Amino acid sequence: MIRQLFRRNLLTPLANHSSEVYSPIAYRPSVAVMSITSSTNSANMYSTLSVNTVAPFVTHVTLNRPEKLNAMNRAFWGEIKECFQKLSDDPDCRTVVLSGAGRVFTSGLDLTDMSDFFDIIQSEQDIARKSKLFYAKVRDYQDSFTALEKCSKPIIAAIHGACIGGGVDLISASDIRYCTQDAFFQIKEVEIGLAADVGTLQRLPKAVGNDSIVRELAYSCRKLPSDEAKSLGFIGRIFPDKESMMNAAIDLATVIANKSPVAVQGTKINLNYSRDHTVDDSLEYMARWNSTMLQSEDLVKAAMAQMSKDKPTFSKL
Numbered sequence: 001m002i003r004q005l006f007r008r009n010l011l012t013p014l015a016n017h018s019s020e021v022y023s024p025i026a027y028r029p030s031v032a033v034m035s036i037t038s039s040t041n042s043a044n045m046y047s048t049l050s051v052n053t054v055a056p057f058v059t060h061v062t063l064n065r066p067e068k069l070n071a072m073n074r075a076f077w078g079e080i081k082e083c084f085q086k087l088s089d090d091p092d093c094r095t096v097v098l099s100g101a102g103r104v105f106t107s108g109l110d111l112t113d114m115s116d117f118f119d120i121i122q123s124e125q126d127i128a129r130k131s132k133l134f135y136a137k138v139r140d141y142q143d144s145f146t147a148l149e150k151c152s153k154p155i156i157a158a159i160h161g162a163c164i165g166g167g168v169d170l171i172s173a174s175d176i177r178y179c180t181q182d183a184f185f186q187i188k189e190v191e192i193g194l195a196a197d198v199g200t201l202q203r204l205p206k207a208v209g210n211d212s213i214v215r216e217l218a219y220s221c222r223k224l225p226s227d228e229a230k231s232l233g234f235i236g237r238i239f240p241d242k243e244s245m246m247n248a249a250i251d252l253a254t255v256i257a258n259k260s261p262v263a264v265q266g267t268k269i270n271l272n273y274s275r276d277h278t279v280d281d282s283l284e285y286m287a288r289w290n291s292t293m294l295q296s297e298d299l300v301k302a303a304m305a306q307m308s309k310d311k312p313t314f315s316k317l
């Protein structure tokens, strides 16, 4: 039933206060969507995010301060970390779609809410003591986006309009990146007087594989248009508008959610491990991983379903 409702042309954004809830049926709150339970679903749990289950085992996380172009304020950094840590452990979530409400994906760090840093400057006189507090704060901010990489579920970032500064750090920690034609990406940190420090310089070069362009973008703050981002391999697919992008992202998330969660989560963990280790180390890690996971009931279920051309159902993980 839900799958029938969830046809591409019926998936339309619903207005829900300031957030955007994508529902299979545009003109009324979908009973099908809202009846799916998830321990991470939140009507008002966060002030900067909205979290909804939009299909079985598919969670939609929305950056939800549209009036401030989803600028990343002090609350955001704690909320995004907590949200993805919870989703990682939530058996009702197998895939996540991450998008932004309103005109743009995000305008990056909230330039009016940098009290975390000013507080440190004022709290200590001595440079060594200040440095120690700054170090801990930067590591803490880094952990907020590393939570996406460590989340055991694949994350599909769906970007429209501007994706600036911290936005590039954020999506660099995602698994799959879709965007609209009008999207652009800007490593803007140098323009506000700092070296990007929460993941762009570490993850983007590995996603793009063109050191010269990465350096050009990072030193100059040039806006990277969507078509160039795709040609670099940073973006997987471009869509004419946000609605078609969201439909495709949720369709893909649904396809992934129907696969064995043991296999999908093991694939994410091993892809991340291989990116950061030698082939030999990664093969060893894989062998150790599968020495356990090959014993999973999912393998038998999936193989039998292939043979009988049935759709397998997998237990929660």
Ligand SMILES: CC/C=C\C=C\CC(=O)SCCNC(=O)CCNC(=O)[C@H](O)C(C)(C)COP(=O)(O)OP(=O)(O)OC[C@H]1O[C@@H](n2cnc3c(N)ncnc32)[C@H](O)[C@@H]1OP(=O)(O)O
Binding pocket: 067, 068, 069, 071, 072, 107, 108, 109, 110, 111, 112, 138, 141, 162, 164, 165, 166, 167, 188, 189, 192, 197, 198
């Ligand atoms: C440890 C450190 C961790 C992370 C560090 C990250 C670094 C960065 O993110 S660097 C990038 C910082 N961001 C920026 O420099 C972008 C600033 N914004 C803009 O340049 C513009 O807003 C725009 C994105 C080009 C859009 O312009 P426009 O369409 O004209 O909209 P506005 O009227 O400017 O904005 C609407 C509304 O949003 C507020 N706002 C926008 N961006 C931010 C922001 N980054 N921080 C705080 N507030 C922002 C803007 O002030 C407006 O609010 P009003 O109340 O309506 O005035």
